[in-house]
Amino acid sequence: MPRPRKNGLPKPLPEGFILTDMMKKKWRLGRMIGEGGCGLIYLAAEDTGRPVADDSDFVIKVEYQENGPLFTELKFYQRAAKPESMQKWKASRKLDVLGIPAFLGSGLAEYNGLSYRFMVMERLGSDLQKICERNGGRLKKETVFQLGHRLVDILEYIHENEYVHADIKAANLVLSHRGPEQVYLVDYGLSYRYCPKGVHKEYKEKPRKSPDGTIEYTSIDAHKGVDNSRRGDLQILGFCLLHWLSGSLPWDAVLKYPLKVHEEKTRLMENLPESVQQLSVKGASTDEVAAFLLHVNSLDYQDKPNYQYLKLLLGSTASGKLDLSAPQRAVEEQCTKEIRNREKVRPAPCDQFVKIYHDRCTAVPYSFLTAGLASAKQCSSHHIWALMIKLLI
Template sequence: MAGRGKKAGGKKKANGYKMPAPIPVGEVINDTLMNKKWKIGPSIGVGGFGEIYSASAGSPRKSANNYPYVVKIEPHENGPLFVEKHFYIKNANKEDISKFMQSKKLSSLGMPTYFGNGSHDFQGEKYRYLVLERYGKDVWTLFNECDRSFPTTTVFQLGLQMLDVLEYIHSRDYVHADIKGANILMGLKKGTENQAYLVDFGLASRVNDKEFKPDPKCAHNGTIEYTSRDAHLGVPTMRGDLEILGYNMLQWIVGELPWEKSLKEPKTVQSMKENFMKNPKANITKQYPDVPNALIQFFEYINTLKPKDIPDYTKCREIFESYLKSEGKTRQSKIEFIKSKNTKPVKNTDKELEPKNSLKKVVVRRRGRLAKAKSPESDNCENEQPADIAETVKTKKRKSTEPHVDVTIKKTKMPPKATPPVKKNHKNTATQTSVEKPKRRVSFDLPEKDKDSSQEVNSSVDIFDDSQEIEEKKVKRRRRLLNTKIVTVNRVVRKKTTARNKTSDTPATANGRSPK
């Protein structure tokens, strides 16, 4: 048997389980118990015990997305799928799940149903298989895609759904013992996108009715970062399932558990968890001040339970639901894994109720543009006009019963800006056009700096009366000031010039423009 397994390509993993040989797409599994034929599709994952394939009942499908089932396959030598198969046979009956949902008034429950199981021979190797419904992404993948942090309300929504599943499992005298993001899958069918399903019951076991006694052979079973204190001692319990859920929720909020750097040392992790749970309020408040008090209350309640106690699921749900209510959410709210960009809520409730295209926002934008236009630091103000204009801004038609409001925005009157002094050989390219004009030479009288200067001044037949000079003059500001103190400002005055008949080869510029 072992030789045939090697020939088929099976290899043992580090945990001692032998992996099955790859099953080709289109392989048919004859289910004699359910009288069905399951056709294997593309592989969608590899677990610690075997491989998971997409599957269909009937003719093969073209795309893996059209396969509504999954088939979990492991060699007969392994054991986890054997445990899981028998758990599903006893506890995943549709009628039992439906009765529980009716008694708890639940519209959905994250307990998967199974559709078939049996044995299958492939290339001389005997395999065990289990057929389940296909689900979407697992929470661990989503957690990593969201930079290892979920919105706090999403964490408590997932916690509520897991409490429902755990209550159902515990009512059947079973514990899961391996709750983690990789074993929580989101619904794939239409209408189940917001429902999380707890899968992988390979470590599920019946509740031990005997006296609580540590079992070294089963010590540290499960996924080490989430293993409960009871499971570290080798005894899985109902309160241990709640503790495991609490560790997951803490990680989903803060991103990392305090003992994640010591996972290779199970006893060290066990000791750190014991110290953490001695005073969860002080430890969480000190290390993670942003964690809601509701999660601290959940840990404190777990500490009140004895090993054989049945948890009060109603009380736990009330703790989670009270927090969601304080955040304006319910368990039926849409689950959002990506945090909102606006992390800080607006305290003013009136602002939250305003429509996106509100009148107030329009006015603010208009004012922003006007303020920019009136900036005294603007250099390109040559063609600026006084802004003595009144504009009326009207809101768009809304389907609201609120009255229609018209708001008039007046622009402050602004005096015209002075044209800067003429610069030698300066060309303002912003005022030039693409049409070439006939070249002409224009000159103007320059201000006389020295009466005795013998330098000749250029001129032409074309005369413009806008040559300017800066004259310093003391004036009072027209605007109302806090005092009547006289200030000194530069005032632009116009000076007439006379033309001279002499021309020059060098073209002059006026008002910052080229006459070409």
């Protein structure tokens, strides 16, 4: 049998398949509910002999055993996200919730001659990317800063436990399965142990190394082939905050060209705060994000960020329900887009008028009827042409 392609999606496992984790607990697979770059996600439940219900509180992520991302993610959870460690951190920081999903188990399995690795997690809800797309690419300013506040808390914990995430983005921010009160940072497949046993990695550029992560938000260090550090994570977060506020980034038009993206990001960081302030949109100043990125820009590779200062810059607390509705301008832009799309598929009133005139009228000269309306075809006041149609009919 041919060896499965490394980092490819695995062949699906059948619904009802039983997996046994390292602690000998048995889990039953339900239906498949999603897939990532290298893995499949299934509903799951502790095996009781009954099918997995659609309201199950657990999921299982499955990849080929030889794949790297799930192995990396498991190592992160085993080293940095132990339940007792997170509880101690929450108590010391007076946090009600720390947005890292609960890890429940892992193991290996065989099916039809193929080897799989799996990880059991708590079930979560919709990701923020879907909500941003529904909102025309933007979120309300208060919501953006609430998210920023919570993410700084999460990143501080991760960093204190010797890891960086390296792929913060809306698609990796997932709401609670039971409601939008809490958001979780997921997918630690690109996480990196930047400070093993308390010794920070050295700054080293590798020009031929392709940047990991998502090109829109990749840190400038990663563009240079440098392994991510704490400042890289926070720069990625700063780019995300800017995108969620303004709905776009200065390098959106060149995403196919990593070198040009790198140049645009460098230009933005070298011209702070004006480069970010000029991206403000109505009702959503980007001054706070400019200040956030200024602090990040002041950090050397091995410097520890001032997390408390960054949260103060955002001027919002992490508590409270997230308002995920669209900003008013985004609503208006979406309505305009929908109107334009409808107009693409229906005849303009002026064209309808011309057709009806030629079909029904011979006595009245066309030039007489349209005198003074030469510019009406270009204007958005189509009611003039609609009125002319009514007169003809």
